[in-house]
Amino acid sequence: MASITNETLSRYLSDELDAVVATSNLSPVTAGARRINVLFDATIDGTDRALCITQLPNEGEAFRSIPDEVQWLNLAHRAGMNVAEVVGWSDDASILGGPFFITQQISGVTIPKRVVELCADTPGLGATVAYQIGESLARLHVRSIDEVPADVERPPGTAVDAALAWIDEGMSELLQRSPAFELVVRWLTHNQPSPVAVTPIHGDTRNGNIIVNETGLGAILDWETAHIGEPFEDLAWLAQRMWRARNDSLEIGGFANRSDLRRGYEAGGGEWSDERFHWWKVYRCVWWGLGLARQGRQHLDGTFRSVIMAASGRRVAELEWDALCLIDPANQAA
Template identity: 45%
Template sequence: MSADPARGLADFLTGELGDQVTVSDFRFLSAGARRRNMAFTATVDDTPRRLVATVVPPAVELMPVEAEAGVRELARAHGVPVPAVVATCTDTSYVGEPFLISEHIDGDTVPRRVLRTLAAAGTAERTAYQWGAAMARLHSIDPAQAPQAVPAAGHDPAAEHLAEVAAVVGRLLAGRPVFSLALRWLEKRLPGPPPHPALVHTDMRNGNLIVGADGLRAVLDWEGTQRFGDPMRDVAWPALRMWRFREDAKEFGGFADRDTFVRGYEESGGAFDPDRYRWWKVMGTLYWGTGLAQQAAAHLDGTVRDIVMAASGRRVSEIEWDLLMQIRPAAKA
């Protein structure tokens, strides 16, 4: 990233909008694990406009910024709450890396703050319903309408994802019997291709939502969007225990029960399949476990020497517990 990103953003917007733009109130945001988000005020003709720039380093780019902007605007046109995209830029001379600029939306994104905000306002149920409805609207979009640069799943997303995760288990977790047991459970219950492949976000969970006292305001982080995916993958992912932030009794995000979320999803046109949902929930948990193992391995082999990466390995046992609870015969879907 350049030494003066505020100046770079001002220069870019001046050229983009055709009028002199000044940038003030510039600050880096804490949100964003892999990408840098910067909030600022752009003033044109004495009119201030609050914006956010998301900088995407090539090393973590999952799709071009133009494709991400396109899929976000497509979702927004179908009623999904998404910050409007103002502009995209692939010219690295401005801030050093590609970026996109969006309208700023007030609210909380940090999960524990989200939980406190909703508890204080008494609007957790309303937010859960809105969340389910937003996901259903996304899944109603014909995935062929999305930009071609958005990655596409194959004919059988579940089988493909399982094969990828099984390879990591074999390489890093072959000596952990719970992971082998979970793999066999998933192999025996492969759901087959989805009856209605959808445009899926893949990470629409607490932490990627902007929430206020009045409820859901926006869905963030669209870089993992996939065309022709299984909609139950999207529904199951935010229900995993790691996204509940110590509020385990509330399955969705630590603030919502399943019935409320699913009601919002179905009443906005989504089709909930409990068997596919359970499969993807186990799959997501196993996938998360392999991710923790890979982080620990990167620390141990010297690729990324970081105490946080090392600590990830200690959490693998938590995933083993989650897997056992999910695949036991008496488990709720």
């Protein structure tokens, strides 16, 4: 964050907001591999605000451009979702050393284990958070796809067609066959749900991409992979065992039951289907397993040398096991 200083930040915000702005207390916080987050305080025309910079130091590694991500955040804000309001943004790397956006700062915890612990220690909190996530996602899913950035791909067929095509591609890239995934892919093919309209979806809502505090859901984070798809692709991702921080008795993030999510989703205007939820839960399990295999391959072939990528590849067997459990009629709540 060498280029992020109080001087450059105050100058940018003063020009952007047409106000007198002074910033202080720059504090880098843990973020993903591709971005930097910096918390700071700002006094804007005499009013104090706590804000956060999200910056892409290397735009070439980003899944989505800053202008597109800001457009998704603004869509979510208009929809009434629990998201941080955007204060400013720029794709001019000369200002702060990389493209960035600035949002309001929201207090709470994001590390999955801490989210689970906070919910366990606060009666009713987990159910509240799941309800609010469901309600927020429903508000996004009822919006028109005309509101998403113009360069976001529109699936040529159904969302299920696009999903199975992605699976076929991922299976073809495996360095060794996976009989477990082959069996589960046959299940997916033979149990396809009927087509429904596609909608804007977040794509990565899970324990780890949410802010939770003592009052409930602070915000849904990380809009890098937002796209057009089927609503239950979002909802089923929340239920993957990987995100439960070992608290497997609670299906949604390790902190709530599916019924809590469903109540919120229906209250927000969404239509629930256990059949669709289960199909997409199985799909997302295979999808993530193939994604981990791809990360492992990128380490091995030198595309992205990283111990994290190598470790990801070693976890594929966990997803094979989870997927097999999910297609076992006796294990569908796994």
